Structures are given as C-alpha cells and as structure tokens.
Amino acid sequence: MLGQELVRLMGRRPEYDLLATGRDAEPRFSGGSCGYTRLDITDETAVERLFDDFEPDVVINAAAMTHVDACEADRELCWKVNADAVDSLVRCCRDHGARLLQISTDFVFDGQDGPYREDARPNPISYYGRSKLAGENNARGAGTDRWAIIRTVLVYGAPQADARSNFVLWVHSKLRAGEHIRVVTDQWRTPTWVVDLADAVERVVRFRKSGIYHVSGRELMSVHAFAHRIAKVAGLDASLIGEADKTTFSQPAERPEKTGFIILKAETELGFRPHDIETAIRQTLGLEAPGNPSA
Numbered sequence: 001m002l003g004q005e006l007v008r009l010m011g012r013r014p015e016y017d018l019l020a021t022g023r024d025a026e027p028r029f030s031g032g033s034c035g036y037t038r039l040d041i042t043d044e045t046a047v048e049r050l051f052d053d054f055e056p057d058v059v060i061n062a063a064a065m066t067h068v069d070a071c072e073a074d075r076e077l078c079w080k081v082n083a084d085a086v087d088s089l090v091r092c093c094r095d096h097g098a099r100l101l102q103i104s105t106d107f108v109f110d111g112q113d114g115p116y117r118e119d120a121r122p123n124p125i126s127y128y129g130r131s132k133l134a135g136e137n138n139a140r141g142a143g144t145d146r147w148a149i150i151r152t153v154l155v156y157g158a159p160q161a162d163a164r165s166n167f168v169l170w171v172h173s174k175l176r177a178g179e180h181i182r183v184v185t186d187q188w189r190t191p192t193w194v195v196d197l198a199d200a201v202e203r204v205v206r207f208r209k210s211g212i213y214h215v216s217g218r219e220l221m222s223v224h225a226f227a228h229r230i231a232k233v234a235g236l237d238a239s240l241i242g243e244a245d246k247t248t249f250s251q252p253a254e255r256p257e258k259t260g261f262i263i264l265k266a267e268t269e270l271g272f273r274p275h276d277i278e279t280a281i282r283q284t285l286g287l288e289a290p291g292n293p294s295a
C-alpha cells in the first residue's frame with residue numbers, strides 16, 4: 001500500500017529517478033514515471049546486484065511481512081523479511097554511501113502508555129513487533145546521519161490492484177452489503193492516511209533528515225469509534241457495528257491496547273500536516289474528488 005503511494009507521489013517529481021521493486025515479475029501499479037524491477041529483499045545476492053546496477057542515493061524500505069498473525073505463525077520468515085533483510089540493505093547502503101529510510105510501526109510499543117513520542121521506550125508484545133524493532137536496530141547500522149526510521153499507525157487508503165485491503169475499505173464494504181461487524185473498543189490508535197504517510201516519507205528524503213519520526217493522523221480514537229466515523233462519512237448504517245474486545249476473537253498475536261503517536265516532531269521538523277480524518281476517509285472511498293495531497 002505505501003509502496004504504491006510513494007510511486008504515485010515521487011514518480012511525478014522530476015528531481016527523483018525512482019526505481020520501484022516488488023516480488024512480482026510485473027509491477028502492481030500503472031502510470032507515473034518510474035522504473036520497476038523484481039526483487040525479493042531476502043535474496044542478498046539480488047539486493048547486491050541491484051545496488052551495483054542502480055547505485056541508489058536513498059533506499060526506502062516499505063517492504064515487510066505485515067500480517068501480524070502470520071508473523072506469529074511463521075516466525076522464521078517474519079524475522080528473515082522484517083529484521084535480517086534490513087541488515088543486508090544496511091550493508092549495501094554502507095558500501096554504496098546510500099541513506100536508508102526504514103518504515104516501522106506502533107507495534108514496537110506495548111500499548112500501556114500511548115500516545116507515544118519518538119523517545120518512548122519500545123517493548124513489543126507480538127513477534128511482528130519484535131521483528132520490526134530488530135529491523136529498526138539494524139537500520140541504525142547504516143551510519144551516522146544515514147538512517148531514518150519512520151513509524152506509523154493503522155494505515156488506510158485506496159491502493160491500486162492487488163494490494164492488501166485495509167480497515168476503511170473493509171468496514172465500508174461490509175456495511176454497504178448490510179452485514180453486521182464487530183470491532184474492538186479496547187484498542188486505541190491514531191489512524192493514518194497513506195497519502196499523508198507518503199508525503200512525510202518524501203519530506204524526510206527531501207530534507208535529508210535522520211533519526212526517528214512518528215507519522216500518523218492527529219486523532220486518537222478506539223478502532224470501534226473509527227468504524228463509526230467511516231459509517232458516518234459514507235452515510236451507512238452504524239447500528240451494524242457491534243462491540244468487541246480482546247476476549248472476543250482468538251487471534252494468535254497480542255495487540256497493544258493504546259498506541260497512537262504524538263506527531264509534534266514531524267510537524268515542526270518536516271512541516272507535516274496530515275489531512276483531517278473525515279476528508280481522508282472520503283477521498284479513500286472516492287466520495288470526494290482528490291485534491292493536491294501535499295497542499
């Protein structure tokens with residue numbers, strides 16, 4: 001989802017010579033001025049070859065094993081993708097003098113003390129969170145001022161074909177079909193529009209920033225309240241949204257209770273200004289003509 005949005009945003013800027021990568025032979029995006037090559041980031045030889053061929057100045061690692069329960073089930077693969085692969089990217093970045101932007105997650109925190117600032121102490125409670133924290137620690141090896149970690153929270157948007165669905169699209173499709181859903185009241189987040197996230201990533205590249213940045217929407221709410229906002233914006237029947245909590249579903253991975261971010265650093269250092277959540281939901285659902293996302 002983020003990769004496609006970065007292609008859309010950065011592919012149209014003449015100052016960037018952008019090469020997107022993915023596991024498929026063909027790209028899952030169309031349009032934009034952007035090269036594409038197949039790459040599995042766990043294939044160290046292929047990563048090295050690509051660095052030799054393309055000689056990047058900046059690498060944005062938006063690839064990850066993102067399904068939290070799948071990470072619990074296949075820990076070996078999860079660690080390979082989310083932690084070890086970052087280490088080989090770092091080695092190549094050091095050899096080629098490139099900067100690394102590593103995308104990370106609120107799941108590095110335990111959810112006891114949110115919303116979080118960048119200097120809060122990580123304490124992951126899921127294997128996904130542990131692997132992403134290890135990825136962060138590996139990213140720091142790129143060298144002084146040569147790494148940035150951008151953490152984000154509950155991302156939604158309208159990706160192109162073949163991307164993973166997301167919470168806004170799921171709630172909308174269920175309610176539109178008149179189906180009842182149950183959504184947790186005991187998890188709080190600051191939901192993030194992928195357009196805002198990509199904008200922040202581009203700013204980190206443009207301003208040559210390093211260090212950790214928390215990037216998310218502004219509003220802290222329960223996931224249940226978020227579902228209600230989606231229903232409200234889309235004009236759908238919110239009475240179909242039932243309540244659930246952590247005892248309702250048996251999920252392999254534990255979820256942090258209250259995360260969410262304080263985004264003051266991104267606002268002051270990057271000029272980051274996320275859209276208000278109702279505008280973002282509306283545009284995700286195609287209910288409003290998209291404006292200039294970075295306006």
Ligand SMILES: NC(=O)c1ccc[n+]([C@@H]2O[C@H](COP(=O)([O-])OP(=O)(O)OC[C@H]3O[C@@H](n4cnc5c(N)ncnc54)[C@H](OP(=O)(O)O)[C@@H]3O)[C@@H](O)[C@H]2O)c1
Binds near residue numbers: 001002039063151153
């Ligand atoms: N989505 C959220 O709510 C959320 C919240 C916090 C943080 N994040 C972080 O944001 C970043 C972007 O996530 P996203 O939301 O864009 O998730 P996404 O849509 O699942 O994108 C992750 C991409 O990584 C690719 N990938 C997985 N293993 C790979 C490998 N070995 N080699 C190359 N590509 C590989 C996946 O390809 P396939 O499609 O082929 O599997 C997928 O296209 C991730 O670092 C994630 O941890 C996301």
